[in-house]
Amino acid sequence: MKNLITFGCSFTDNDEEKMVNGKYTEPHKTWPVELARLTNTNPICKGRGAAGNFYISNKIYETIDTSEFHWNNSVVMVMWSGIDRVDRAVSKEEFHLISERRDAVDDWLHSGGYNPIQKHWNNYYKTYHTEEDSYLKTLNYIIGVQEFLSNRNIPHLFLTYKDIFTDYYGKHKRAKNLENQVNWDKFHFPDLWCGGEFGGEYEWVRDNNLTWKEDNEHPSSESHRKFAEYLYNLDECRYLFK
DSSP states (O other), X not given: OOXXXXXXXXXXXXXXXXXXXXXXXXXXXXXXXXXXXXXXXXXXXOOOTTOOHHHHHHHHHHHOOTTTSOTTTEEEEEEEOOTTOOEEEOOTTTOXXXXXXXXXXXXXXXXXXXXXXXXXXXXXXXHTOOHHHHHHHHHHHHHHHHHHHHHTTOOEEEEESSOOSTTTTTOOGGGXXXXXXXXXXXXXXXXXXXXXXXXXXXXXXXXXXXXXXXXSSSBOHXXXXXXXXXXXXXXXXXXXXX
16 A cells, blocks of 8 residues: 655644543544545645644655655655745754743744744744745745655655745746746646636635635635545546556
8 A cells, every 4th residue: 555645734734633621622634634545545644733844845854764655655745835934943952932832742833823932933024034035945945855756756746735826936036946946747736716826725625615614714624525536536646646
């Protein structure tokens, strides 16, 4: 059985059943679980809520060990996250604010999602952040991952959690050569009734009038299931599993 290894943010992460206020919550299943069922593959989900593209690319390098995952037993699908999200690799020894985190997992900080240290992220965005810098970094992450997977002959397909490119593509002179180096044939952007060249899962769910979780920001389990069925019927997706 092949492995379906997926990376991304909360649109890829799967919430397990857990105890909240004395009651067990329903698991929230995202598209990788259903796609693995449809393709008869073993799901290995490495998504994480609020993750940015630095974390995602680093997690790919950390996970793919060619002695275990290689061209004849693995397929990789990456759902790239928000370009302006920032990730920081930290440790308890070096980062004194780590005790203020709600979810001290893997010693990573993410600017997206819930942030108990929000005031420090506010200072970063006010002082250092620029859209061009974020865009250049994301293009570098994508190119690096494409080369990494291609050099190991690992079949892969890239998606986005929502449209992350329209506001950036073709608008920065220093990004032109990087944009040309990206193999856009390895991306799939859904065709949308509302138009747009770079749609992601968010736009696809909205375009098809599907349902959302209570926060009205994340697709429901049912919408994820239908998105997986949509992916399964794509020629470029079927090709990955042959």
